[in-house]
Each structure stands twice: as structure tokens, then as C-alpha cells.
């Protein structure tokens with residue numbers, strides 16, 4: 001489960017649900033293990049004065065509980081059809097209108113989605129991170145800022161090997177097979193091309209300090225002065 005943080009006392013906490021202003025949506029796309037979650041959390045921590053929520057697009061993977069186990073493992077999770085985009089858009093629209101939403105929880109071991117325990121309400125800034133965050137046109141249209149994390153494929157694979165074995169119950173063999181069969185070709189076909197939809201492209205292998213100072217200045221100016 002990714003983090004929800006009420007980073008600061010809301011500047012609009014006395015505002016009634018009916019008169020709630022539209023929340024701002026920041027999209028963070030890029031390849032698997034490019035650093036999307038890391039920078040989302042860092043941006044969120046710096047957005048003082050705004051009630052910020054971080055949503056992982058991974059929470060909206062389609063629930064494969066209807067498939068036999070062997071069939072589930074053959075699914076291409078790096079194809080845009082693997083995401084339940086209608087469900088994600090519906091939840092995001094509610095969140096942006098200030099309405100309460102229970103974000104689902106996705107289990108990478110069983111490839112199933114359950115009811116989650118992350119409840120979002122009255123968010124002022126929504127940060128959505130995911131490999132397809134910059135893919136779907138309707139999502140792009142709803143957003144206020146689009147960021148792409150750009151990391152070399154070999155760095156991403158090294159990070160993914162470590163992460164998937166430690167956190168997602170995979171073996172070295174399964175990570176490498178999945179990478180060569182679906183992750184790498186789908187990255188080239190569907191994810192890398194979304195870079196052109198970004199407002200900012202951030203190198204995902206360096207320290208983010210300078211980028212965060214610049215982004216924070218921009219966001220504080222844009223969001224707090226609106």
C-alpha cells in the first residue's frame with residue numbers, strides 16, 4: 001500500500017464539501033522502477049500548506065481472481081489494457097471534486113484487487129504515479145502537471161530485480177523472463193513514447209534535490225496563489 005499523507009493542515013479545511021475547489025492533479029509517469037514513487041513522496045513532503053494524496057496507478061490493475069493461477073502469470077502487466085482505467089478515472093473524478101474514495105489495494109503476488117483501507121477525502125493535490133500515468137488521453141486532459149521519470153533500462157532492471165524478489169515474491173528467473181517477454185518490449189511500445197506528453201522530464205538516476213527545489217517553487221506559486 002502506497003502512502004497517504006495529510007502533509008499539512010489544509011488551508012481550506014473549513015470549506016464545505018459543496019463549495020470545494022477542484023483539486024490539482026499531478027501525473028508522474030515513466031518506466032518500472034524509474035523512481036516515480038520516490039519522487040512522488042519527495043514532492044508530497046515539500047508541499048506544505050496543501051492536503052496532498054499520493055495514488056499509485058498499480059492499485060487499479062484489473063482483478064484477475066477469475067482466472068486460474070497459470071493464466072494469471074501469462075498476462076502482460078505492461079500493456080495499457082491491464083489497468084482498469086474506467087475505475088481509475090471514476091475514482092479520480094470523485095477525488096478531484098473532494099468526495100470520499102476508498103482506494104483499492106492490489107496484490108502483486110496473487111494478481112488480485114481487494115477493497116483497500118486508504119480513504120481519500122477533500123484532497124487539494126492528487127499525485128498519481130504509474131507506468132501509464134501519461135498514456136491515457138482523458139487522464140492527460142484532467143491533469144495540471146505532467147512529469148516523466150527517465151532512467152536507463154539497465155538501472156531499472158537492477159532495481160526491479162531487487163524489489164520484485166524482496167517485495168513481490170518473485171524469483172530471479174521469473175523477473176528476468178517477465179522482463180524480456182513483456183516488460184521491455186511494452187516499455188518501448190507504450191511507455192517510452194509517453195515522454196512526449198510530459199511538461200518536465202527528470203533524470204531518474206541522480207539525487208532529486210535541485211529538481212525538487214525548482215518543482216516546489218513552481219507548485220507553491222501555482223497552487224497556493226490560485
Ligand SMILES: Nc1ncnc2c1ncn2[C@@H]1O[C@H](COP(=O)(O)OP(=O)(O)O)[C@@H](O)[C@H]1O
Nearest residue numbers: 031032033034035036037038159204205206207
Ligand atoms: N534517484 C535515485 N537514486 C537511487 N535510487 C533510486 C532513485 N530513485 C529511486 N531509487 C530506488 O529505486 C527503487 C525503485 O524506485 P521507485 O521509486 O519505487 O520506482 P517506481 O515507483 O518508478 O517503480 C527503490 O528502491 C528506490 O529507492
Ligand SMILES: O=c1ccn([C@@H]2O[C@H](COP(=O)(O)O)[C@@H](O)[C@H]2O)c(=O)[nH]1
Nearest residue numbers: 031032033058061077078108111131183
Ligand atoms: O500483477 C502484477 C502487476 C504489475 N506488475 C508489474 O508492475 C510494474 C509496475 O509497477 P512499478 O511500481 O511502476 O514498477 C509493471 O512493470 C508490471 O510488470 C507485475 O509484475 N504483476
